[in-house]
Amino acid sequence: MNLNIGTLNNLTEQHYELLLEADPNKKLISKHLQRSFCFEATYDNELVGVLILLPTHPETLEVVNIAVVSTQRNKGIGHQLLAFAEKYARNNSYRCLEIGTGTTSFGQLYLYQKCGFRVVGVNQNFFTIHYDKEITENNLILKDMIRLRKILK
Numbered sequence: 280m281n282l283n284i285g286t287l288n289n290l291t292e293q294h295y296e297l298l299l300e301a302d303p304n305k306k307l308i309s310k311h312l313q314r315s316f317c318f319e320a321t322y323d324n325e326l327v328g329v330l331i332l333l334p335t336h337p338e339t340l341e342v343v344n345i346a347v348v349s350t351q352r353n354k355g356i357g358h359q360l361l362a363f364a365e366k367y368a369r370n371n372s373y374r375c376l377e378i379g380t381g382t383t384s385f386g387q388l389y390l391y392q393k394c395g396f397r398v399v400g401v402n403q404n405f406f407t408i409h410y411d412k413e414i415t416e417n418n419l420i421l422k423d424m425i426r427l428r429k430i431l432k
Contacts, residue, residue: 280322280354284363287317287329294319297329301346304410311343316367320347320360327351330360332367338374340364345378361394369431376431381406382423383416396427 287294290312298308311333320328328351331344342364347356368376378396380387392398405424406414414421 342378
């Protein structure tokens with residue numbers, strides 16, 4: 280699938296709904312959007328994915344939100360979005376790309392590691408502290424966040 284990935288300047292309701300699928304905390308999304316680089320992926324002029332990159336340290340860029348439209352998942356779009364994030368980071372002198380995900384997010388963990396990210400830590404109780412509602416994923420209550428990093432050479 281040949282995607283068109285470009286800068287997202289005007290966030291529509293469709294973009295926001297997609298962002299909320301990946302992260303149900305509207306406050307955190309809004310906070311991130313204020314100081315992030317936002318991108319959308321389209322295919323045949325249809326929105327298929329979003330990517331939000333946040334500078335967290337002088338040489339570190341974090342993927343704070345990555346989401347693919349449910350009907351378009353498992354087609355390589357997430358992989359292409361992560362490859363775009365890596366290229367963007369390299370082109371803008373970042374040396375490290377980071378991402379966090381739930382310990383119950385098995386598909387995402389597989390994708391991130393397949394793309395070269397390595398586990399560097401766990402934020403215990405992240406989701407119980409920062410989210411008002413309990414999140415259940417893969418029939419498990421989500422509590423902890425796994426932090427992954429890819430060093431860009």
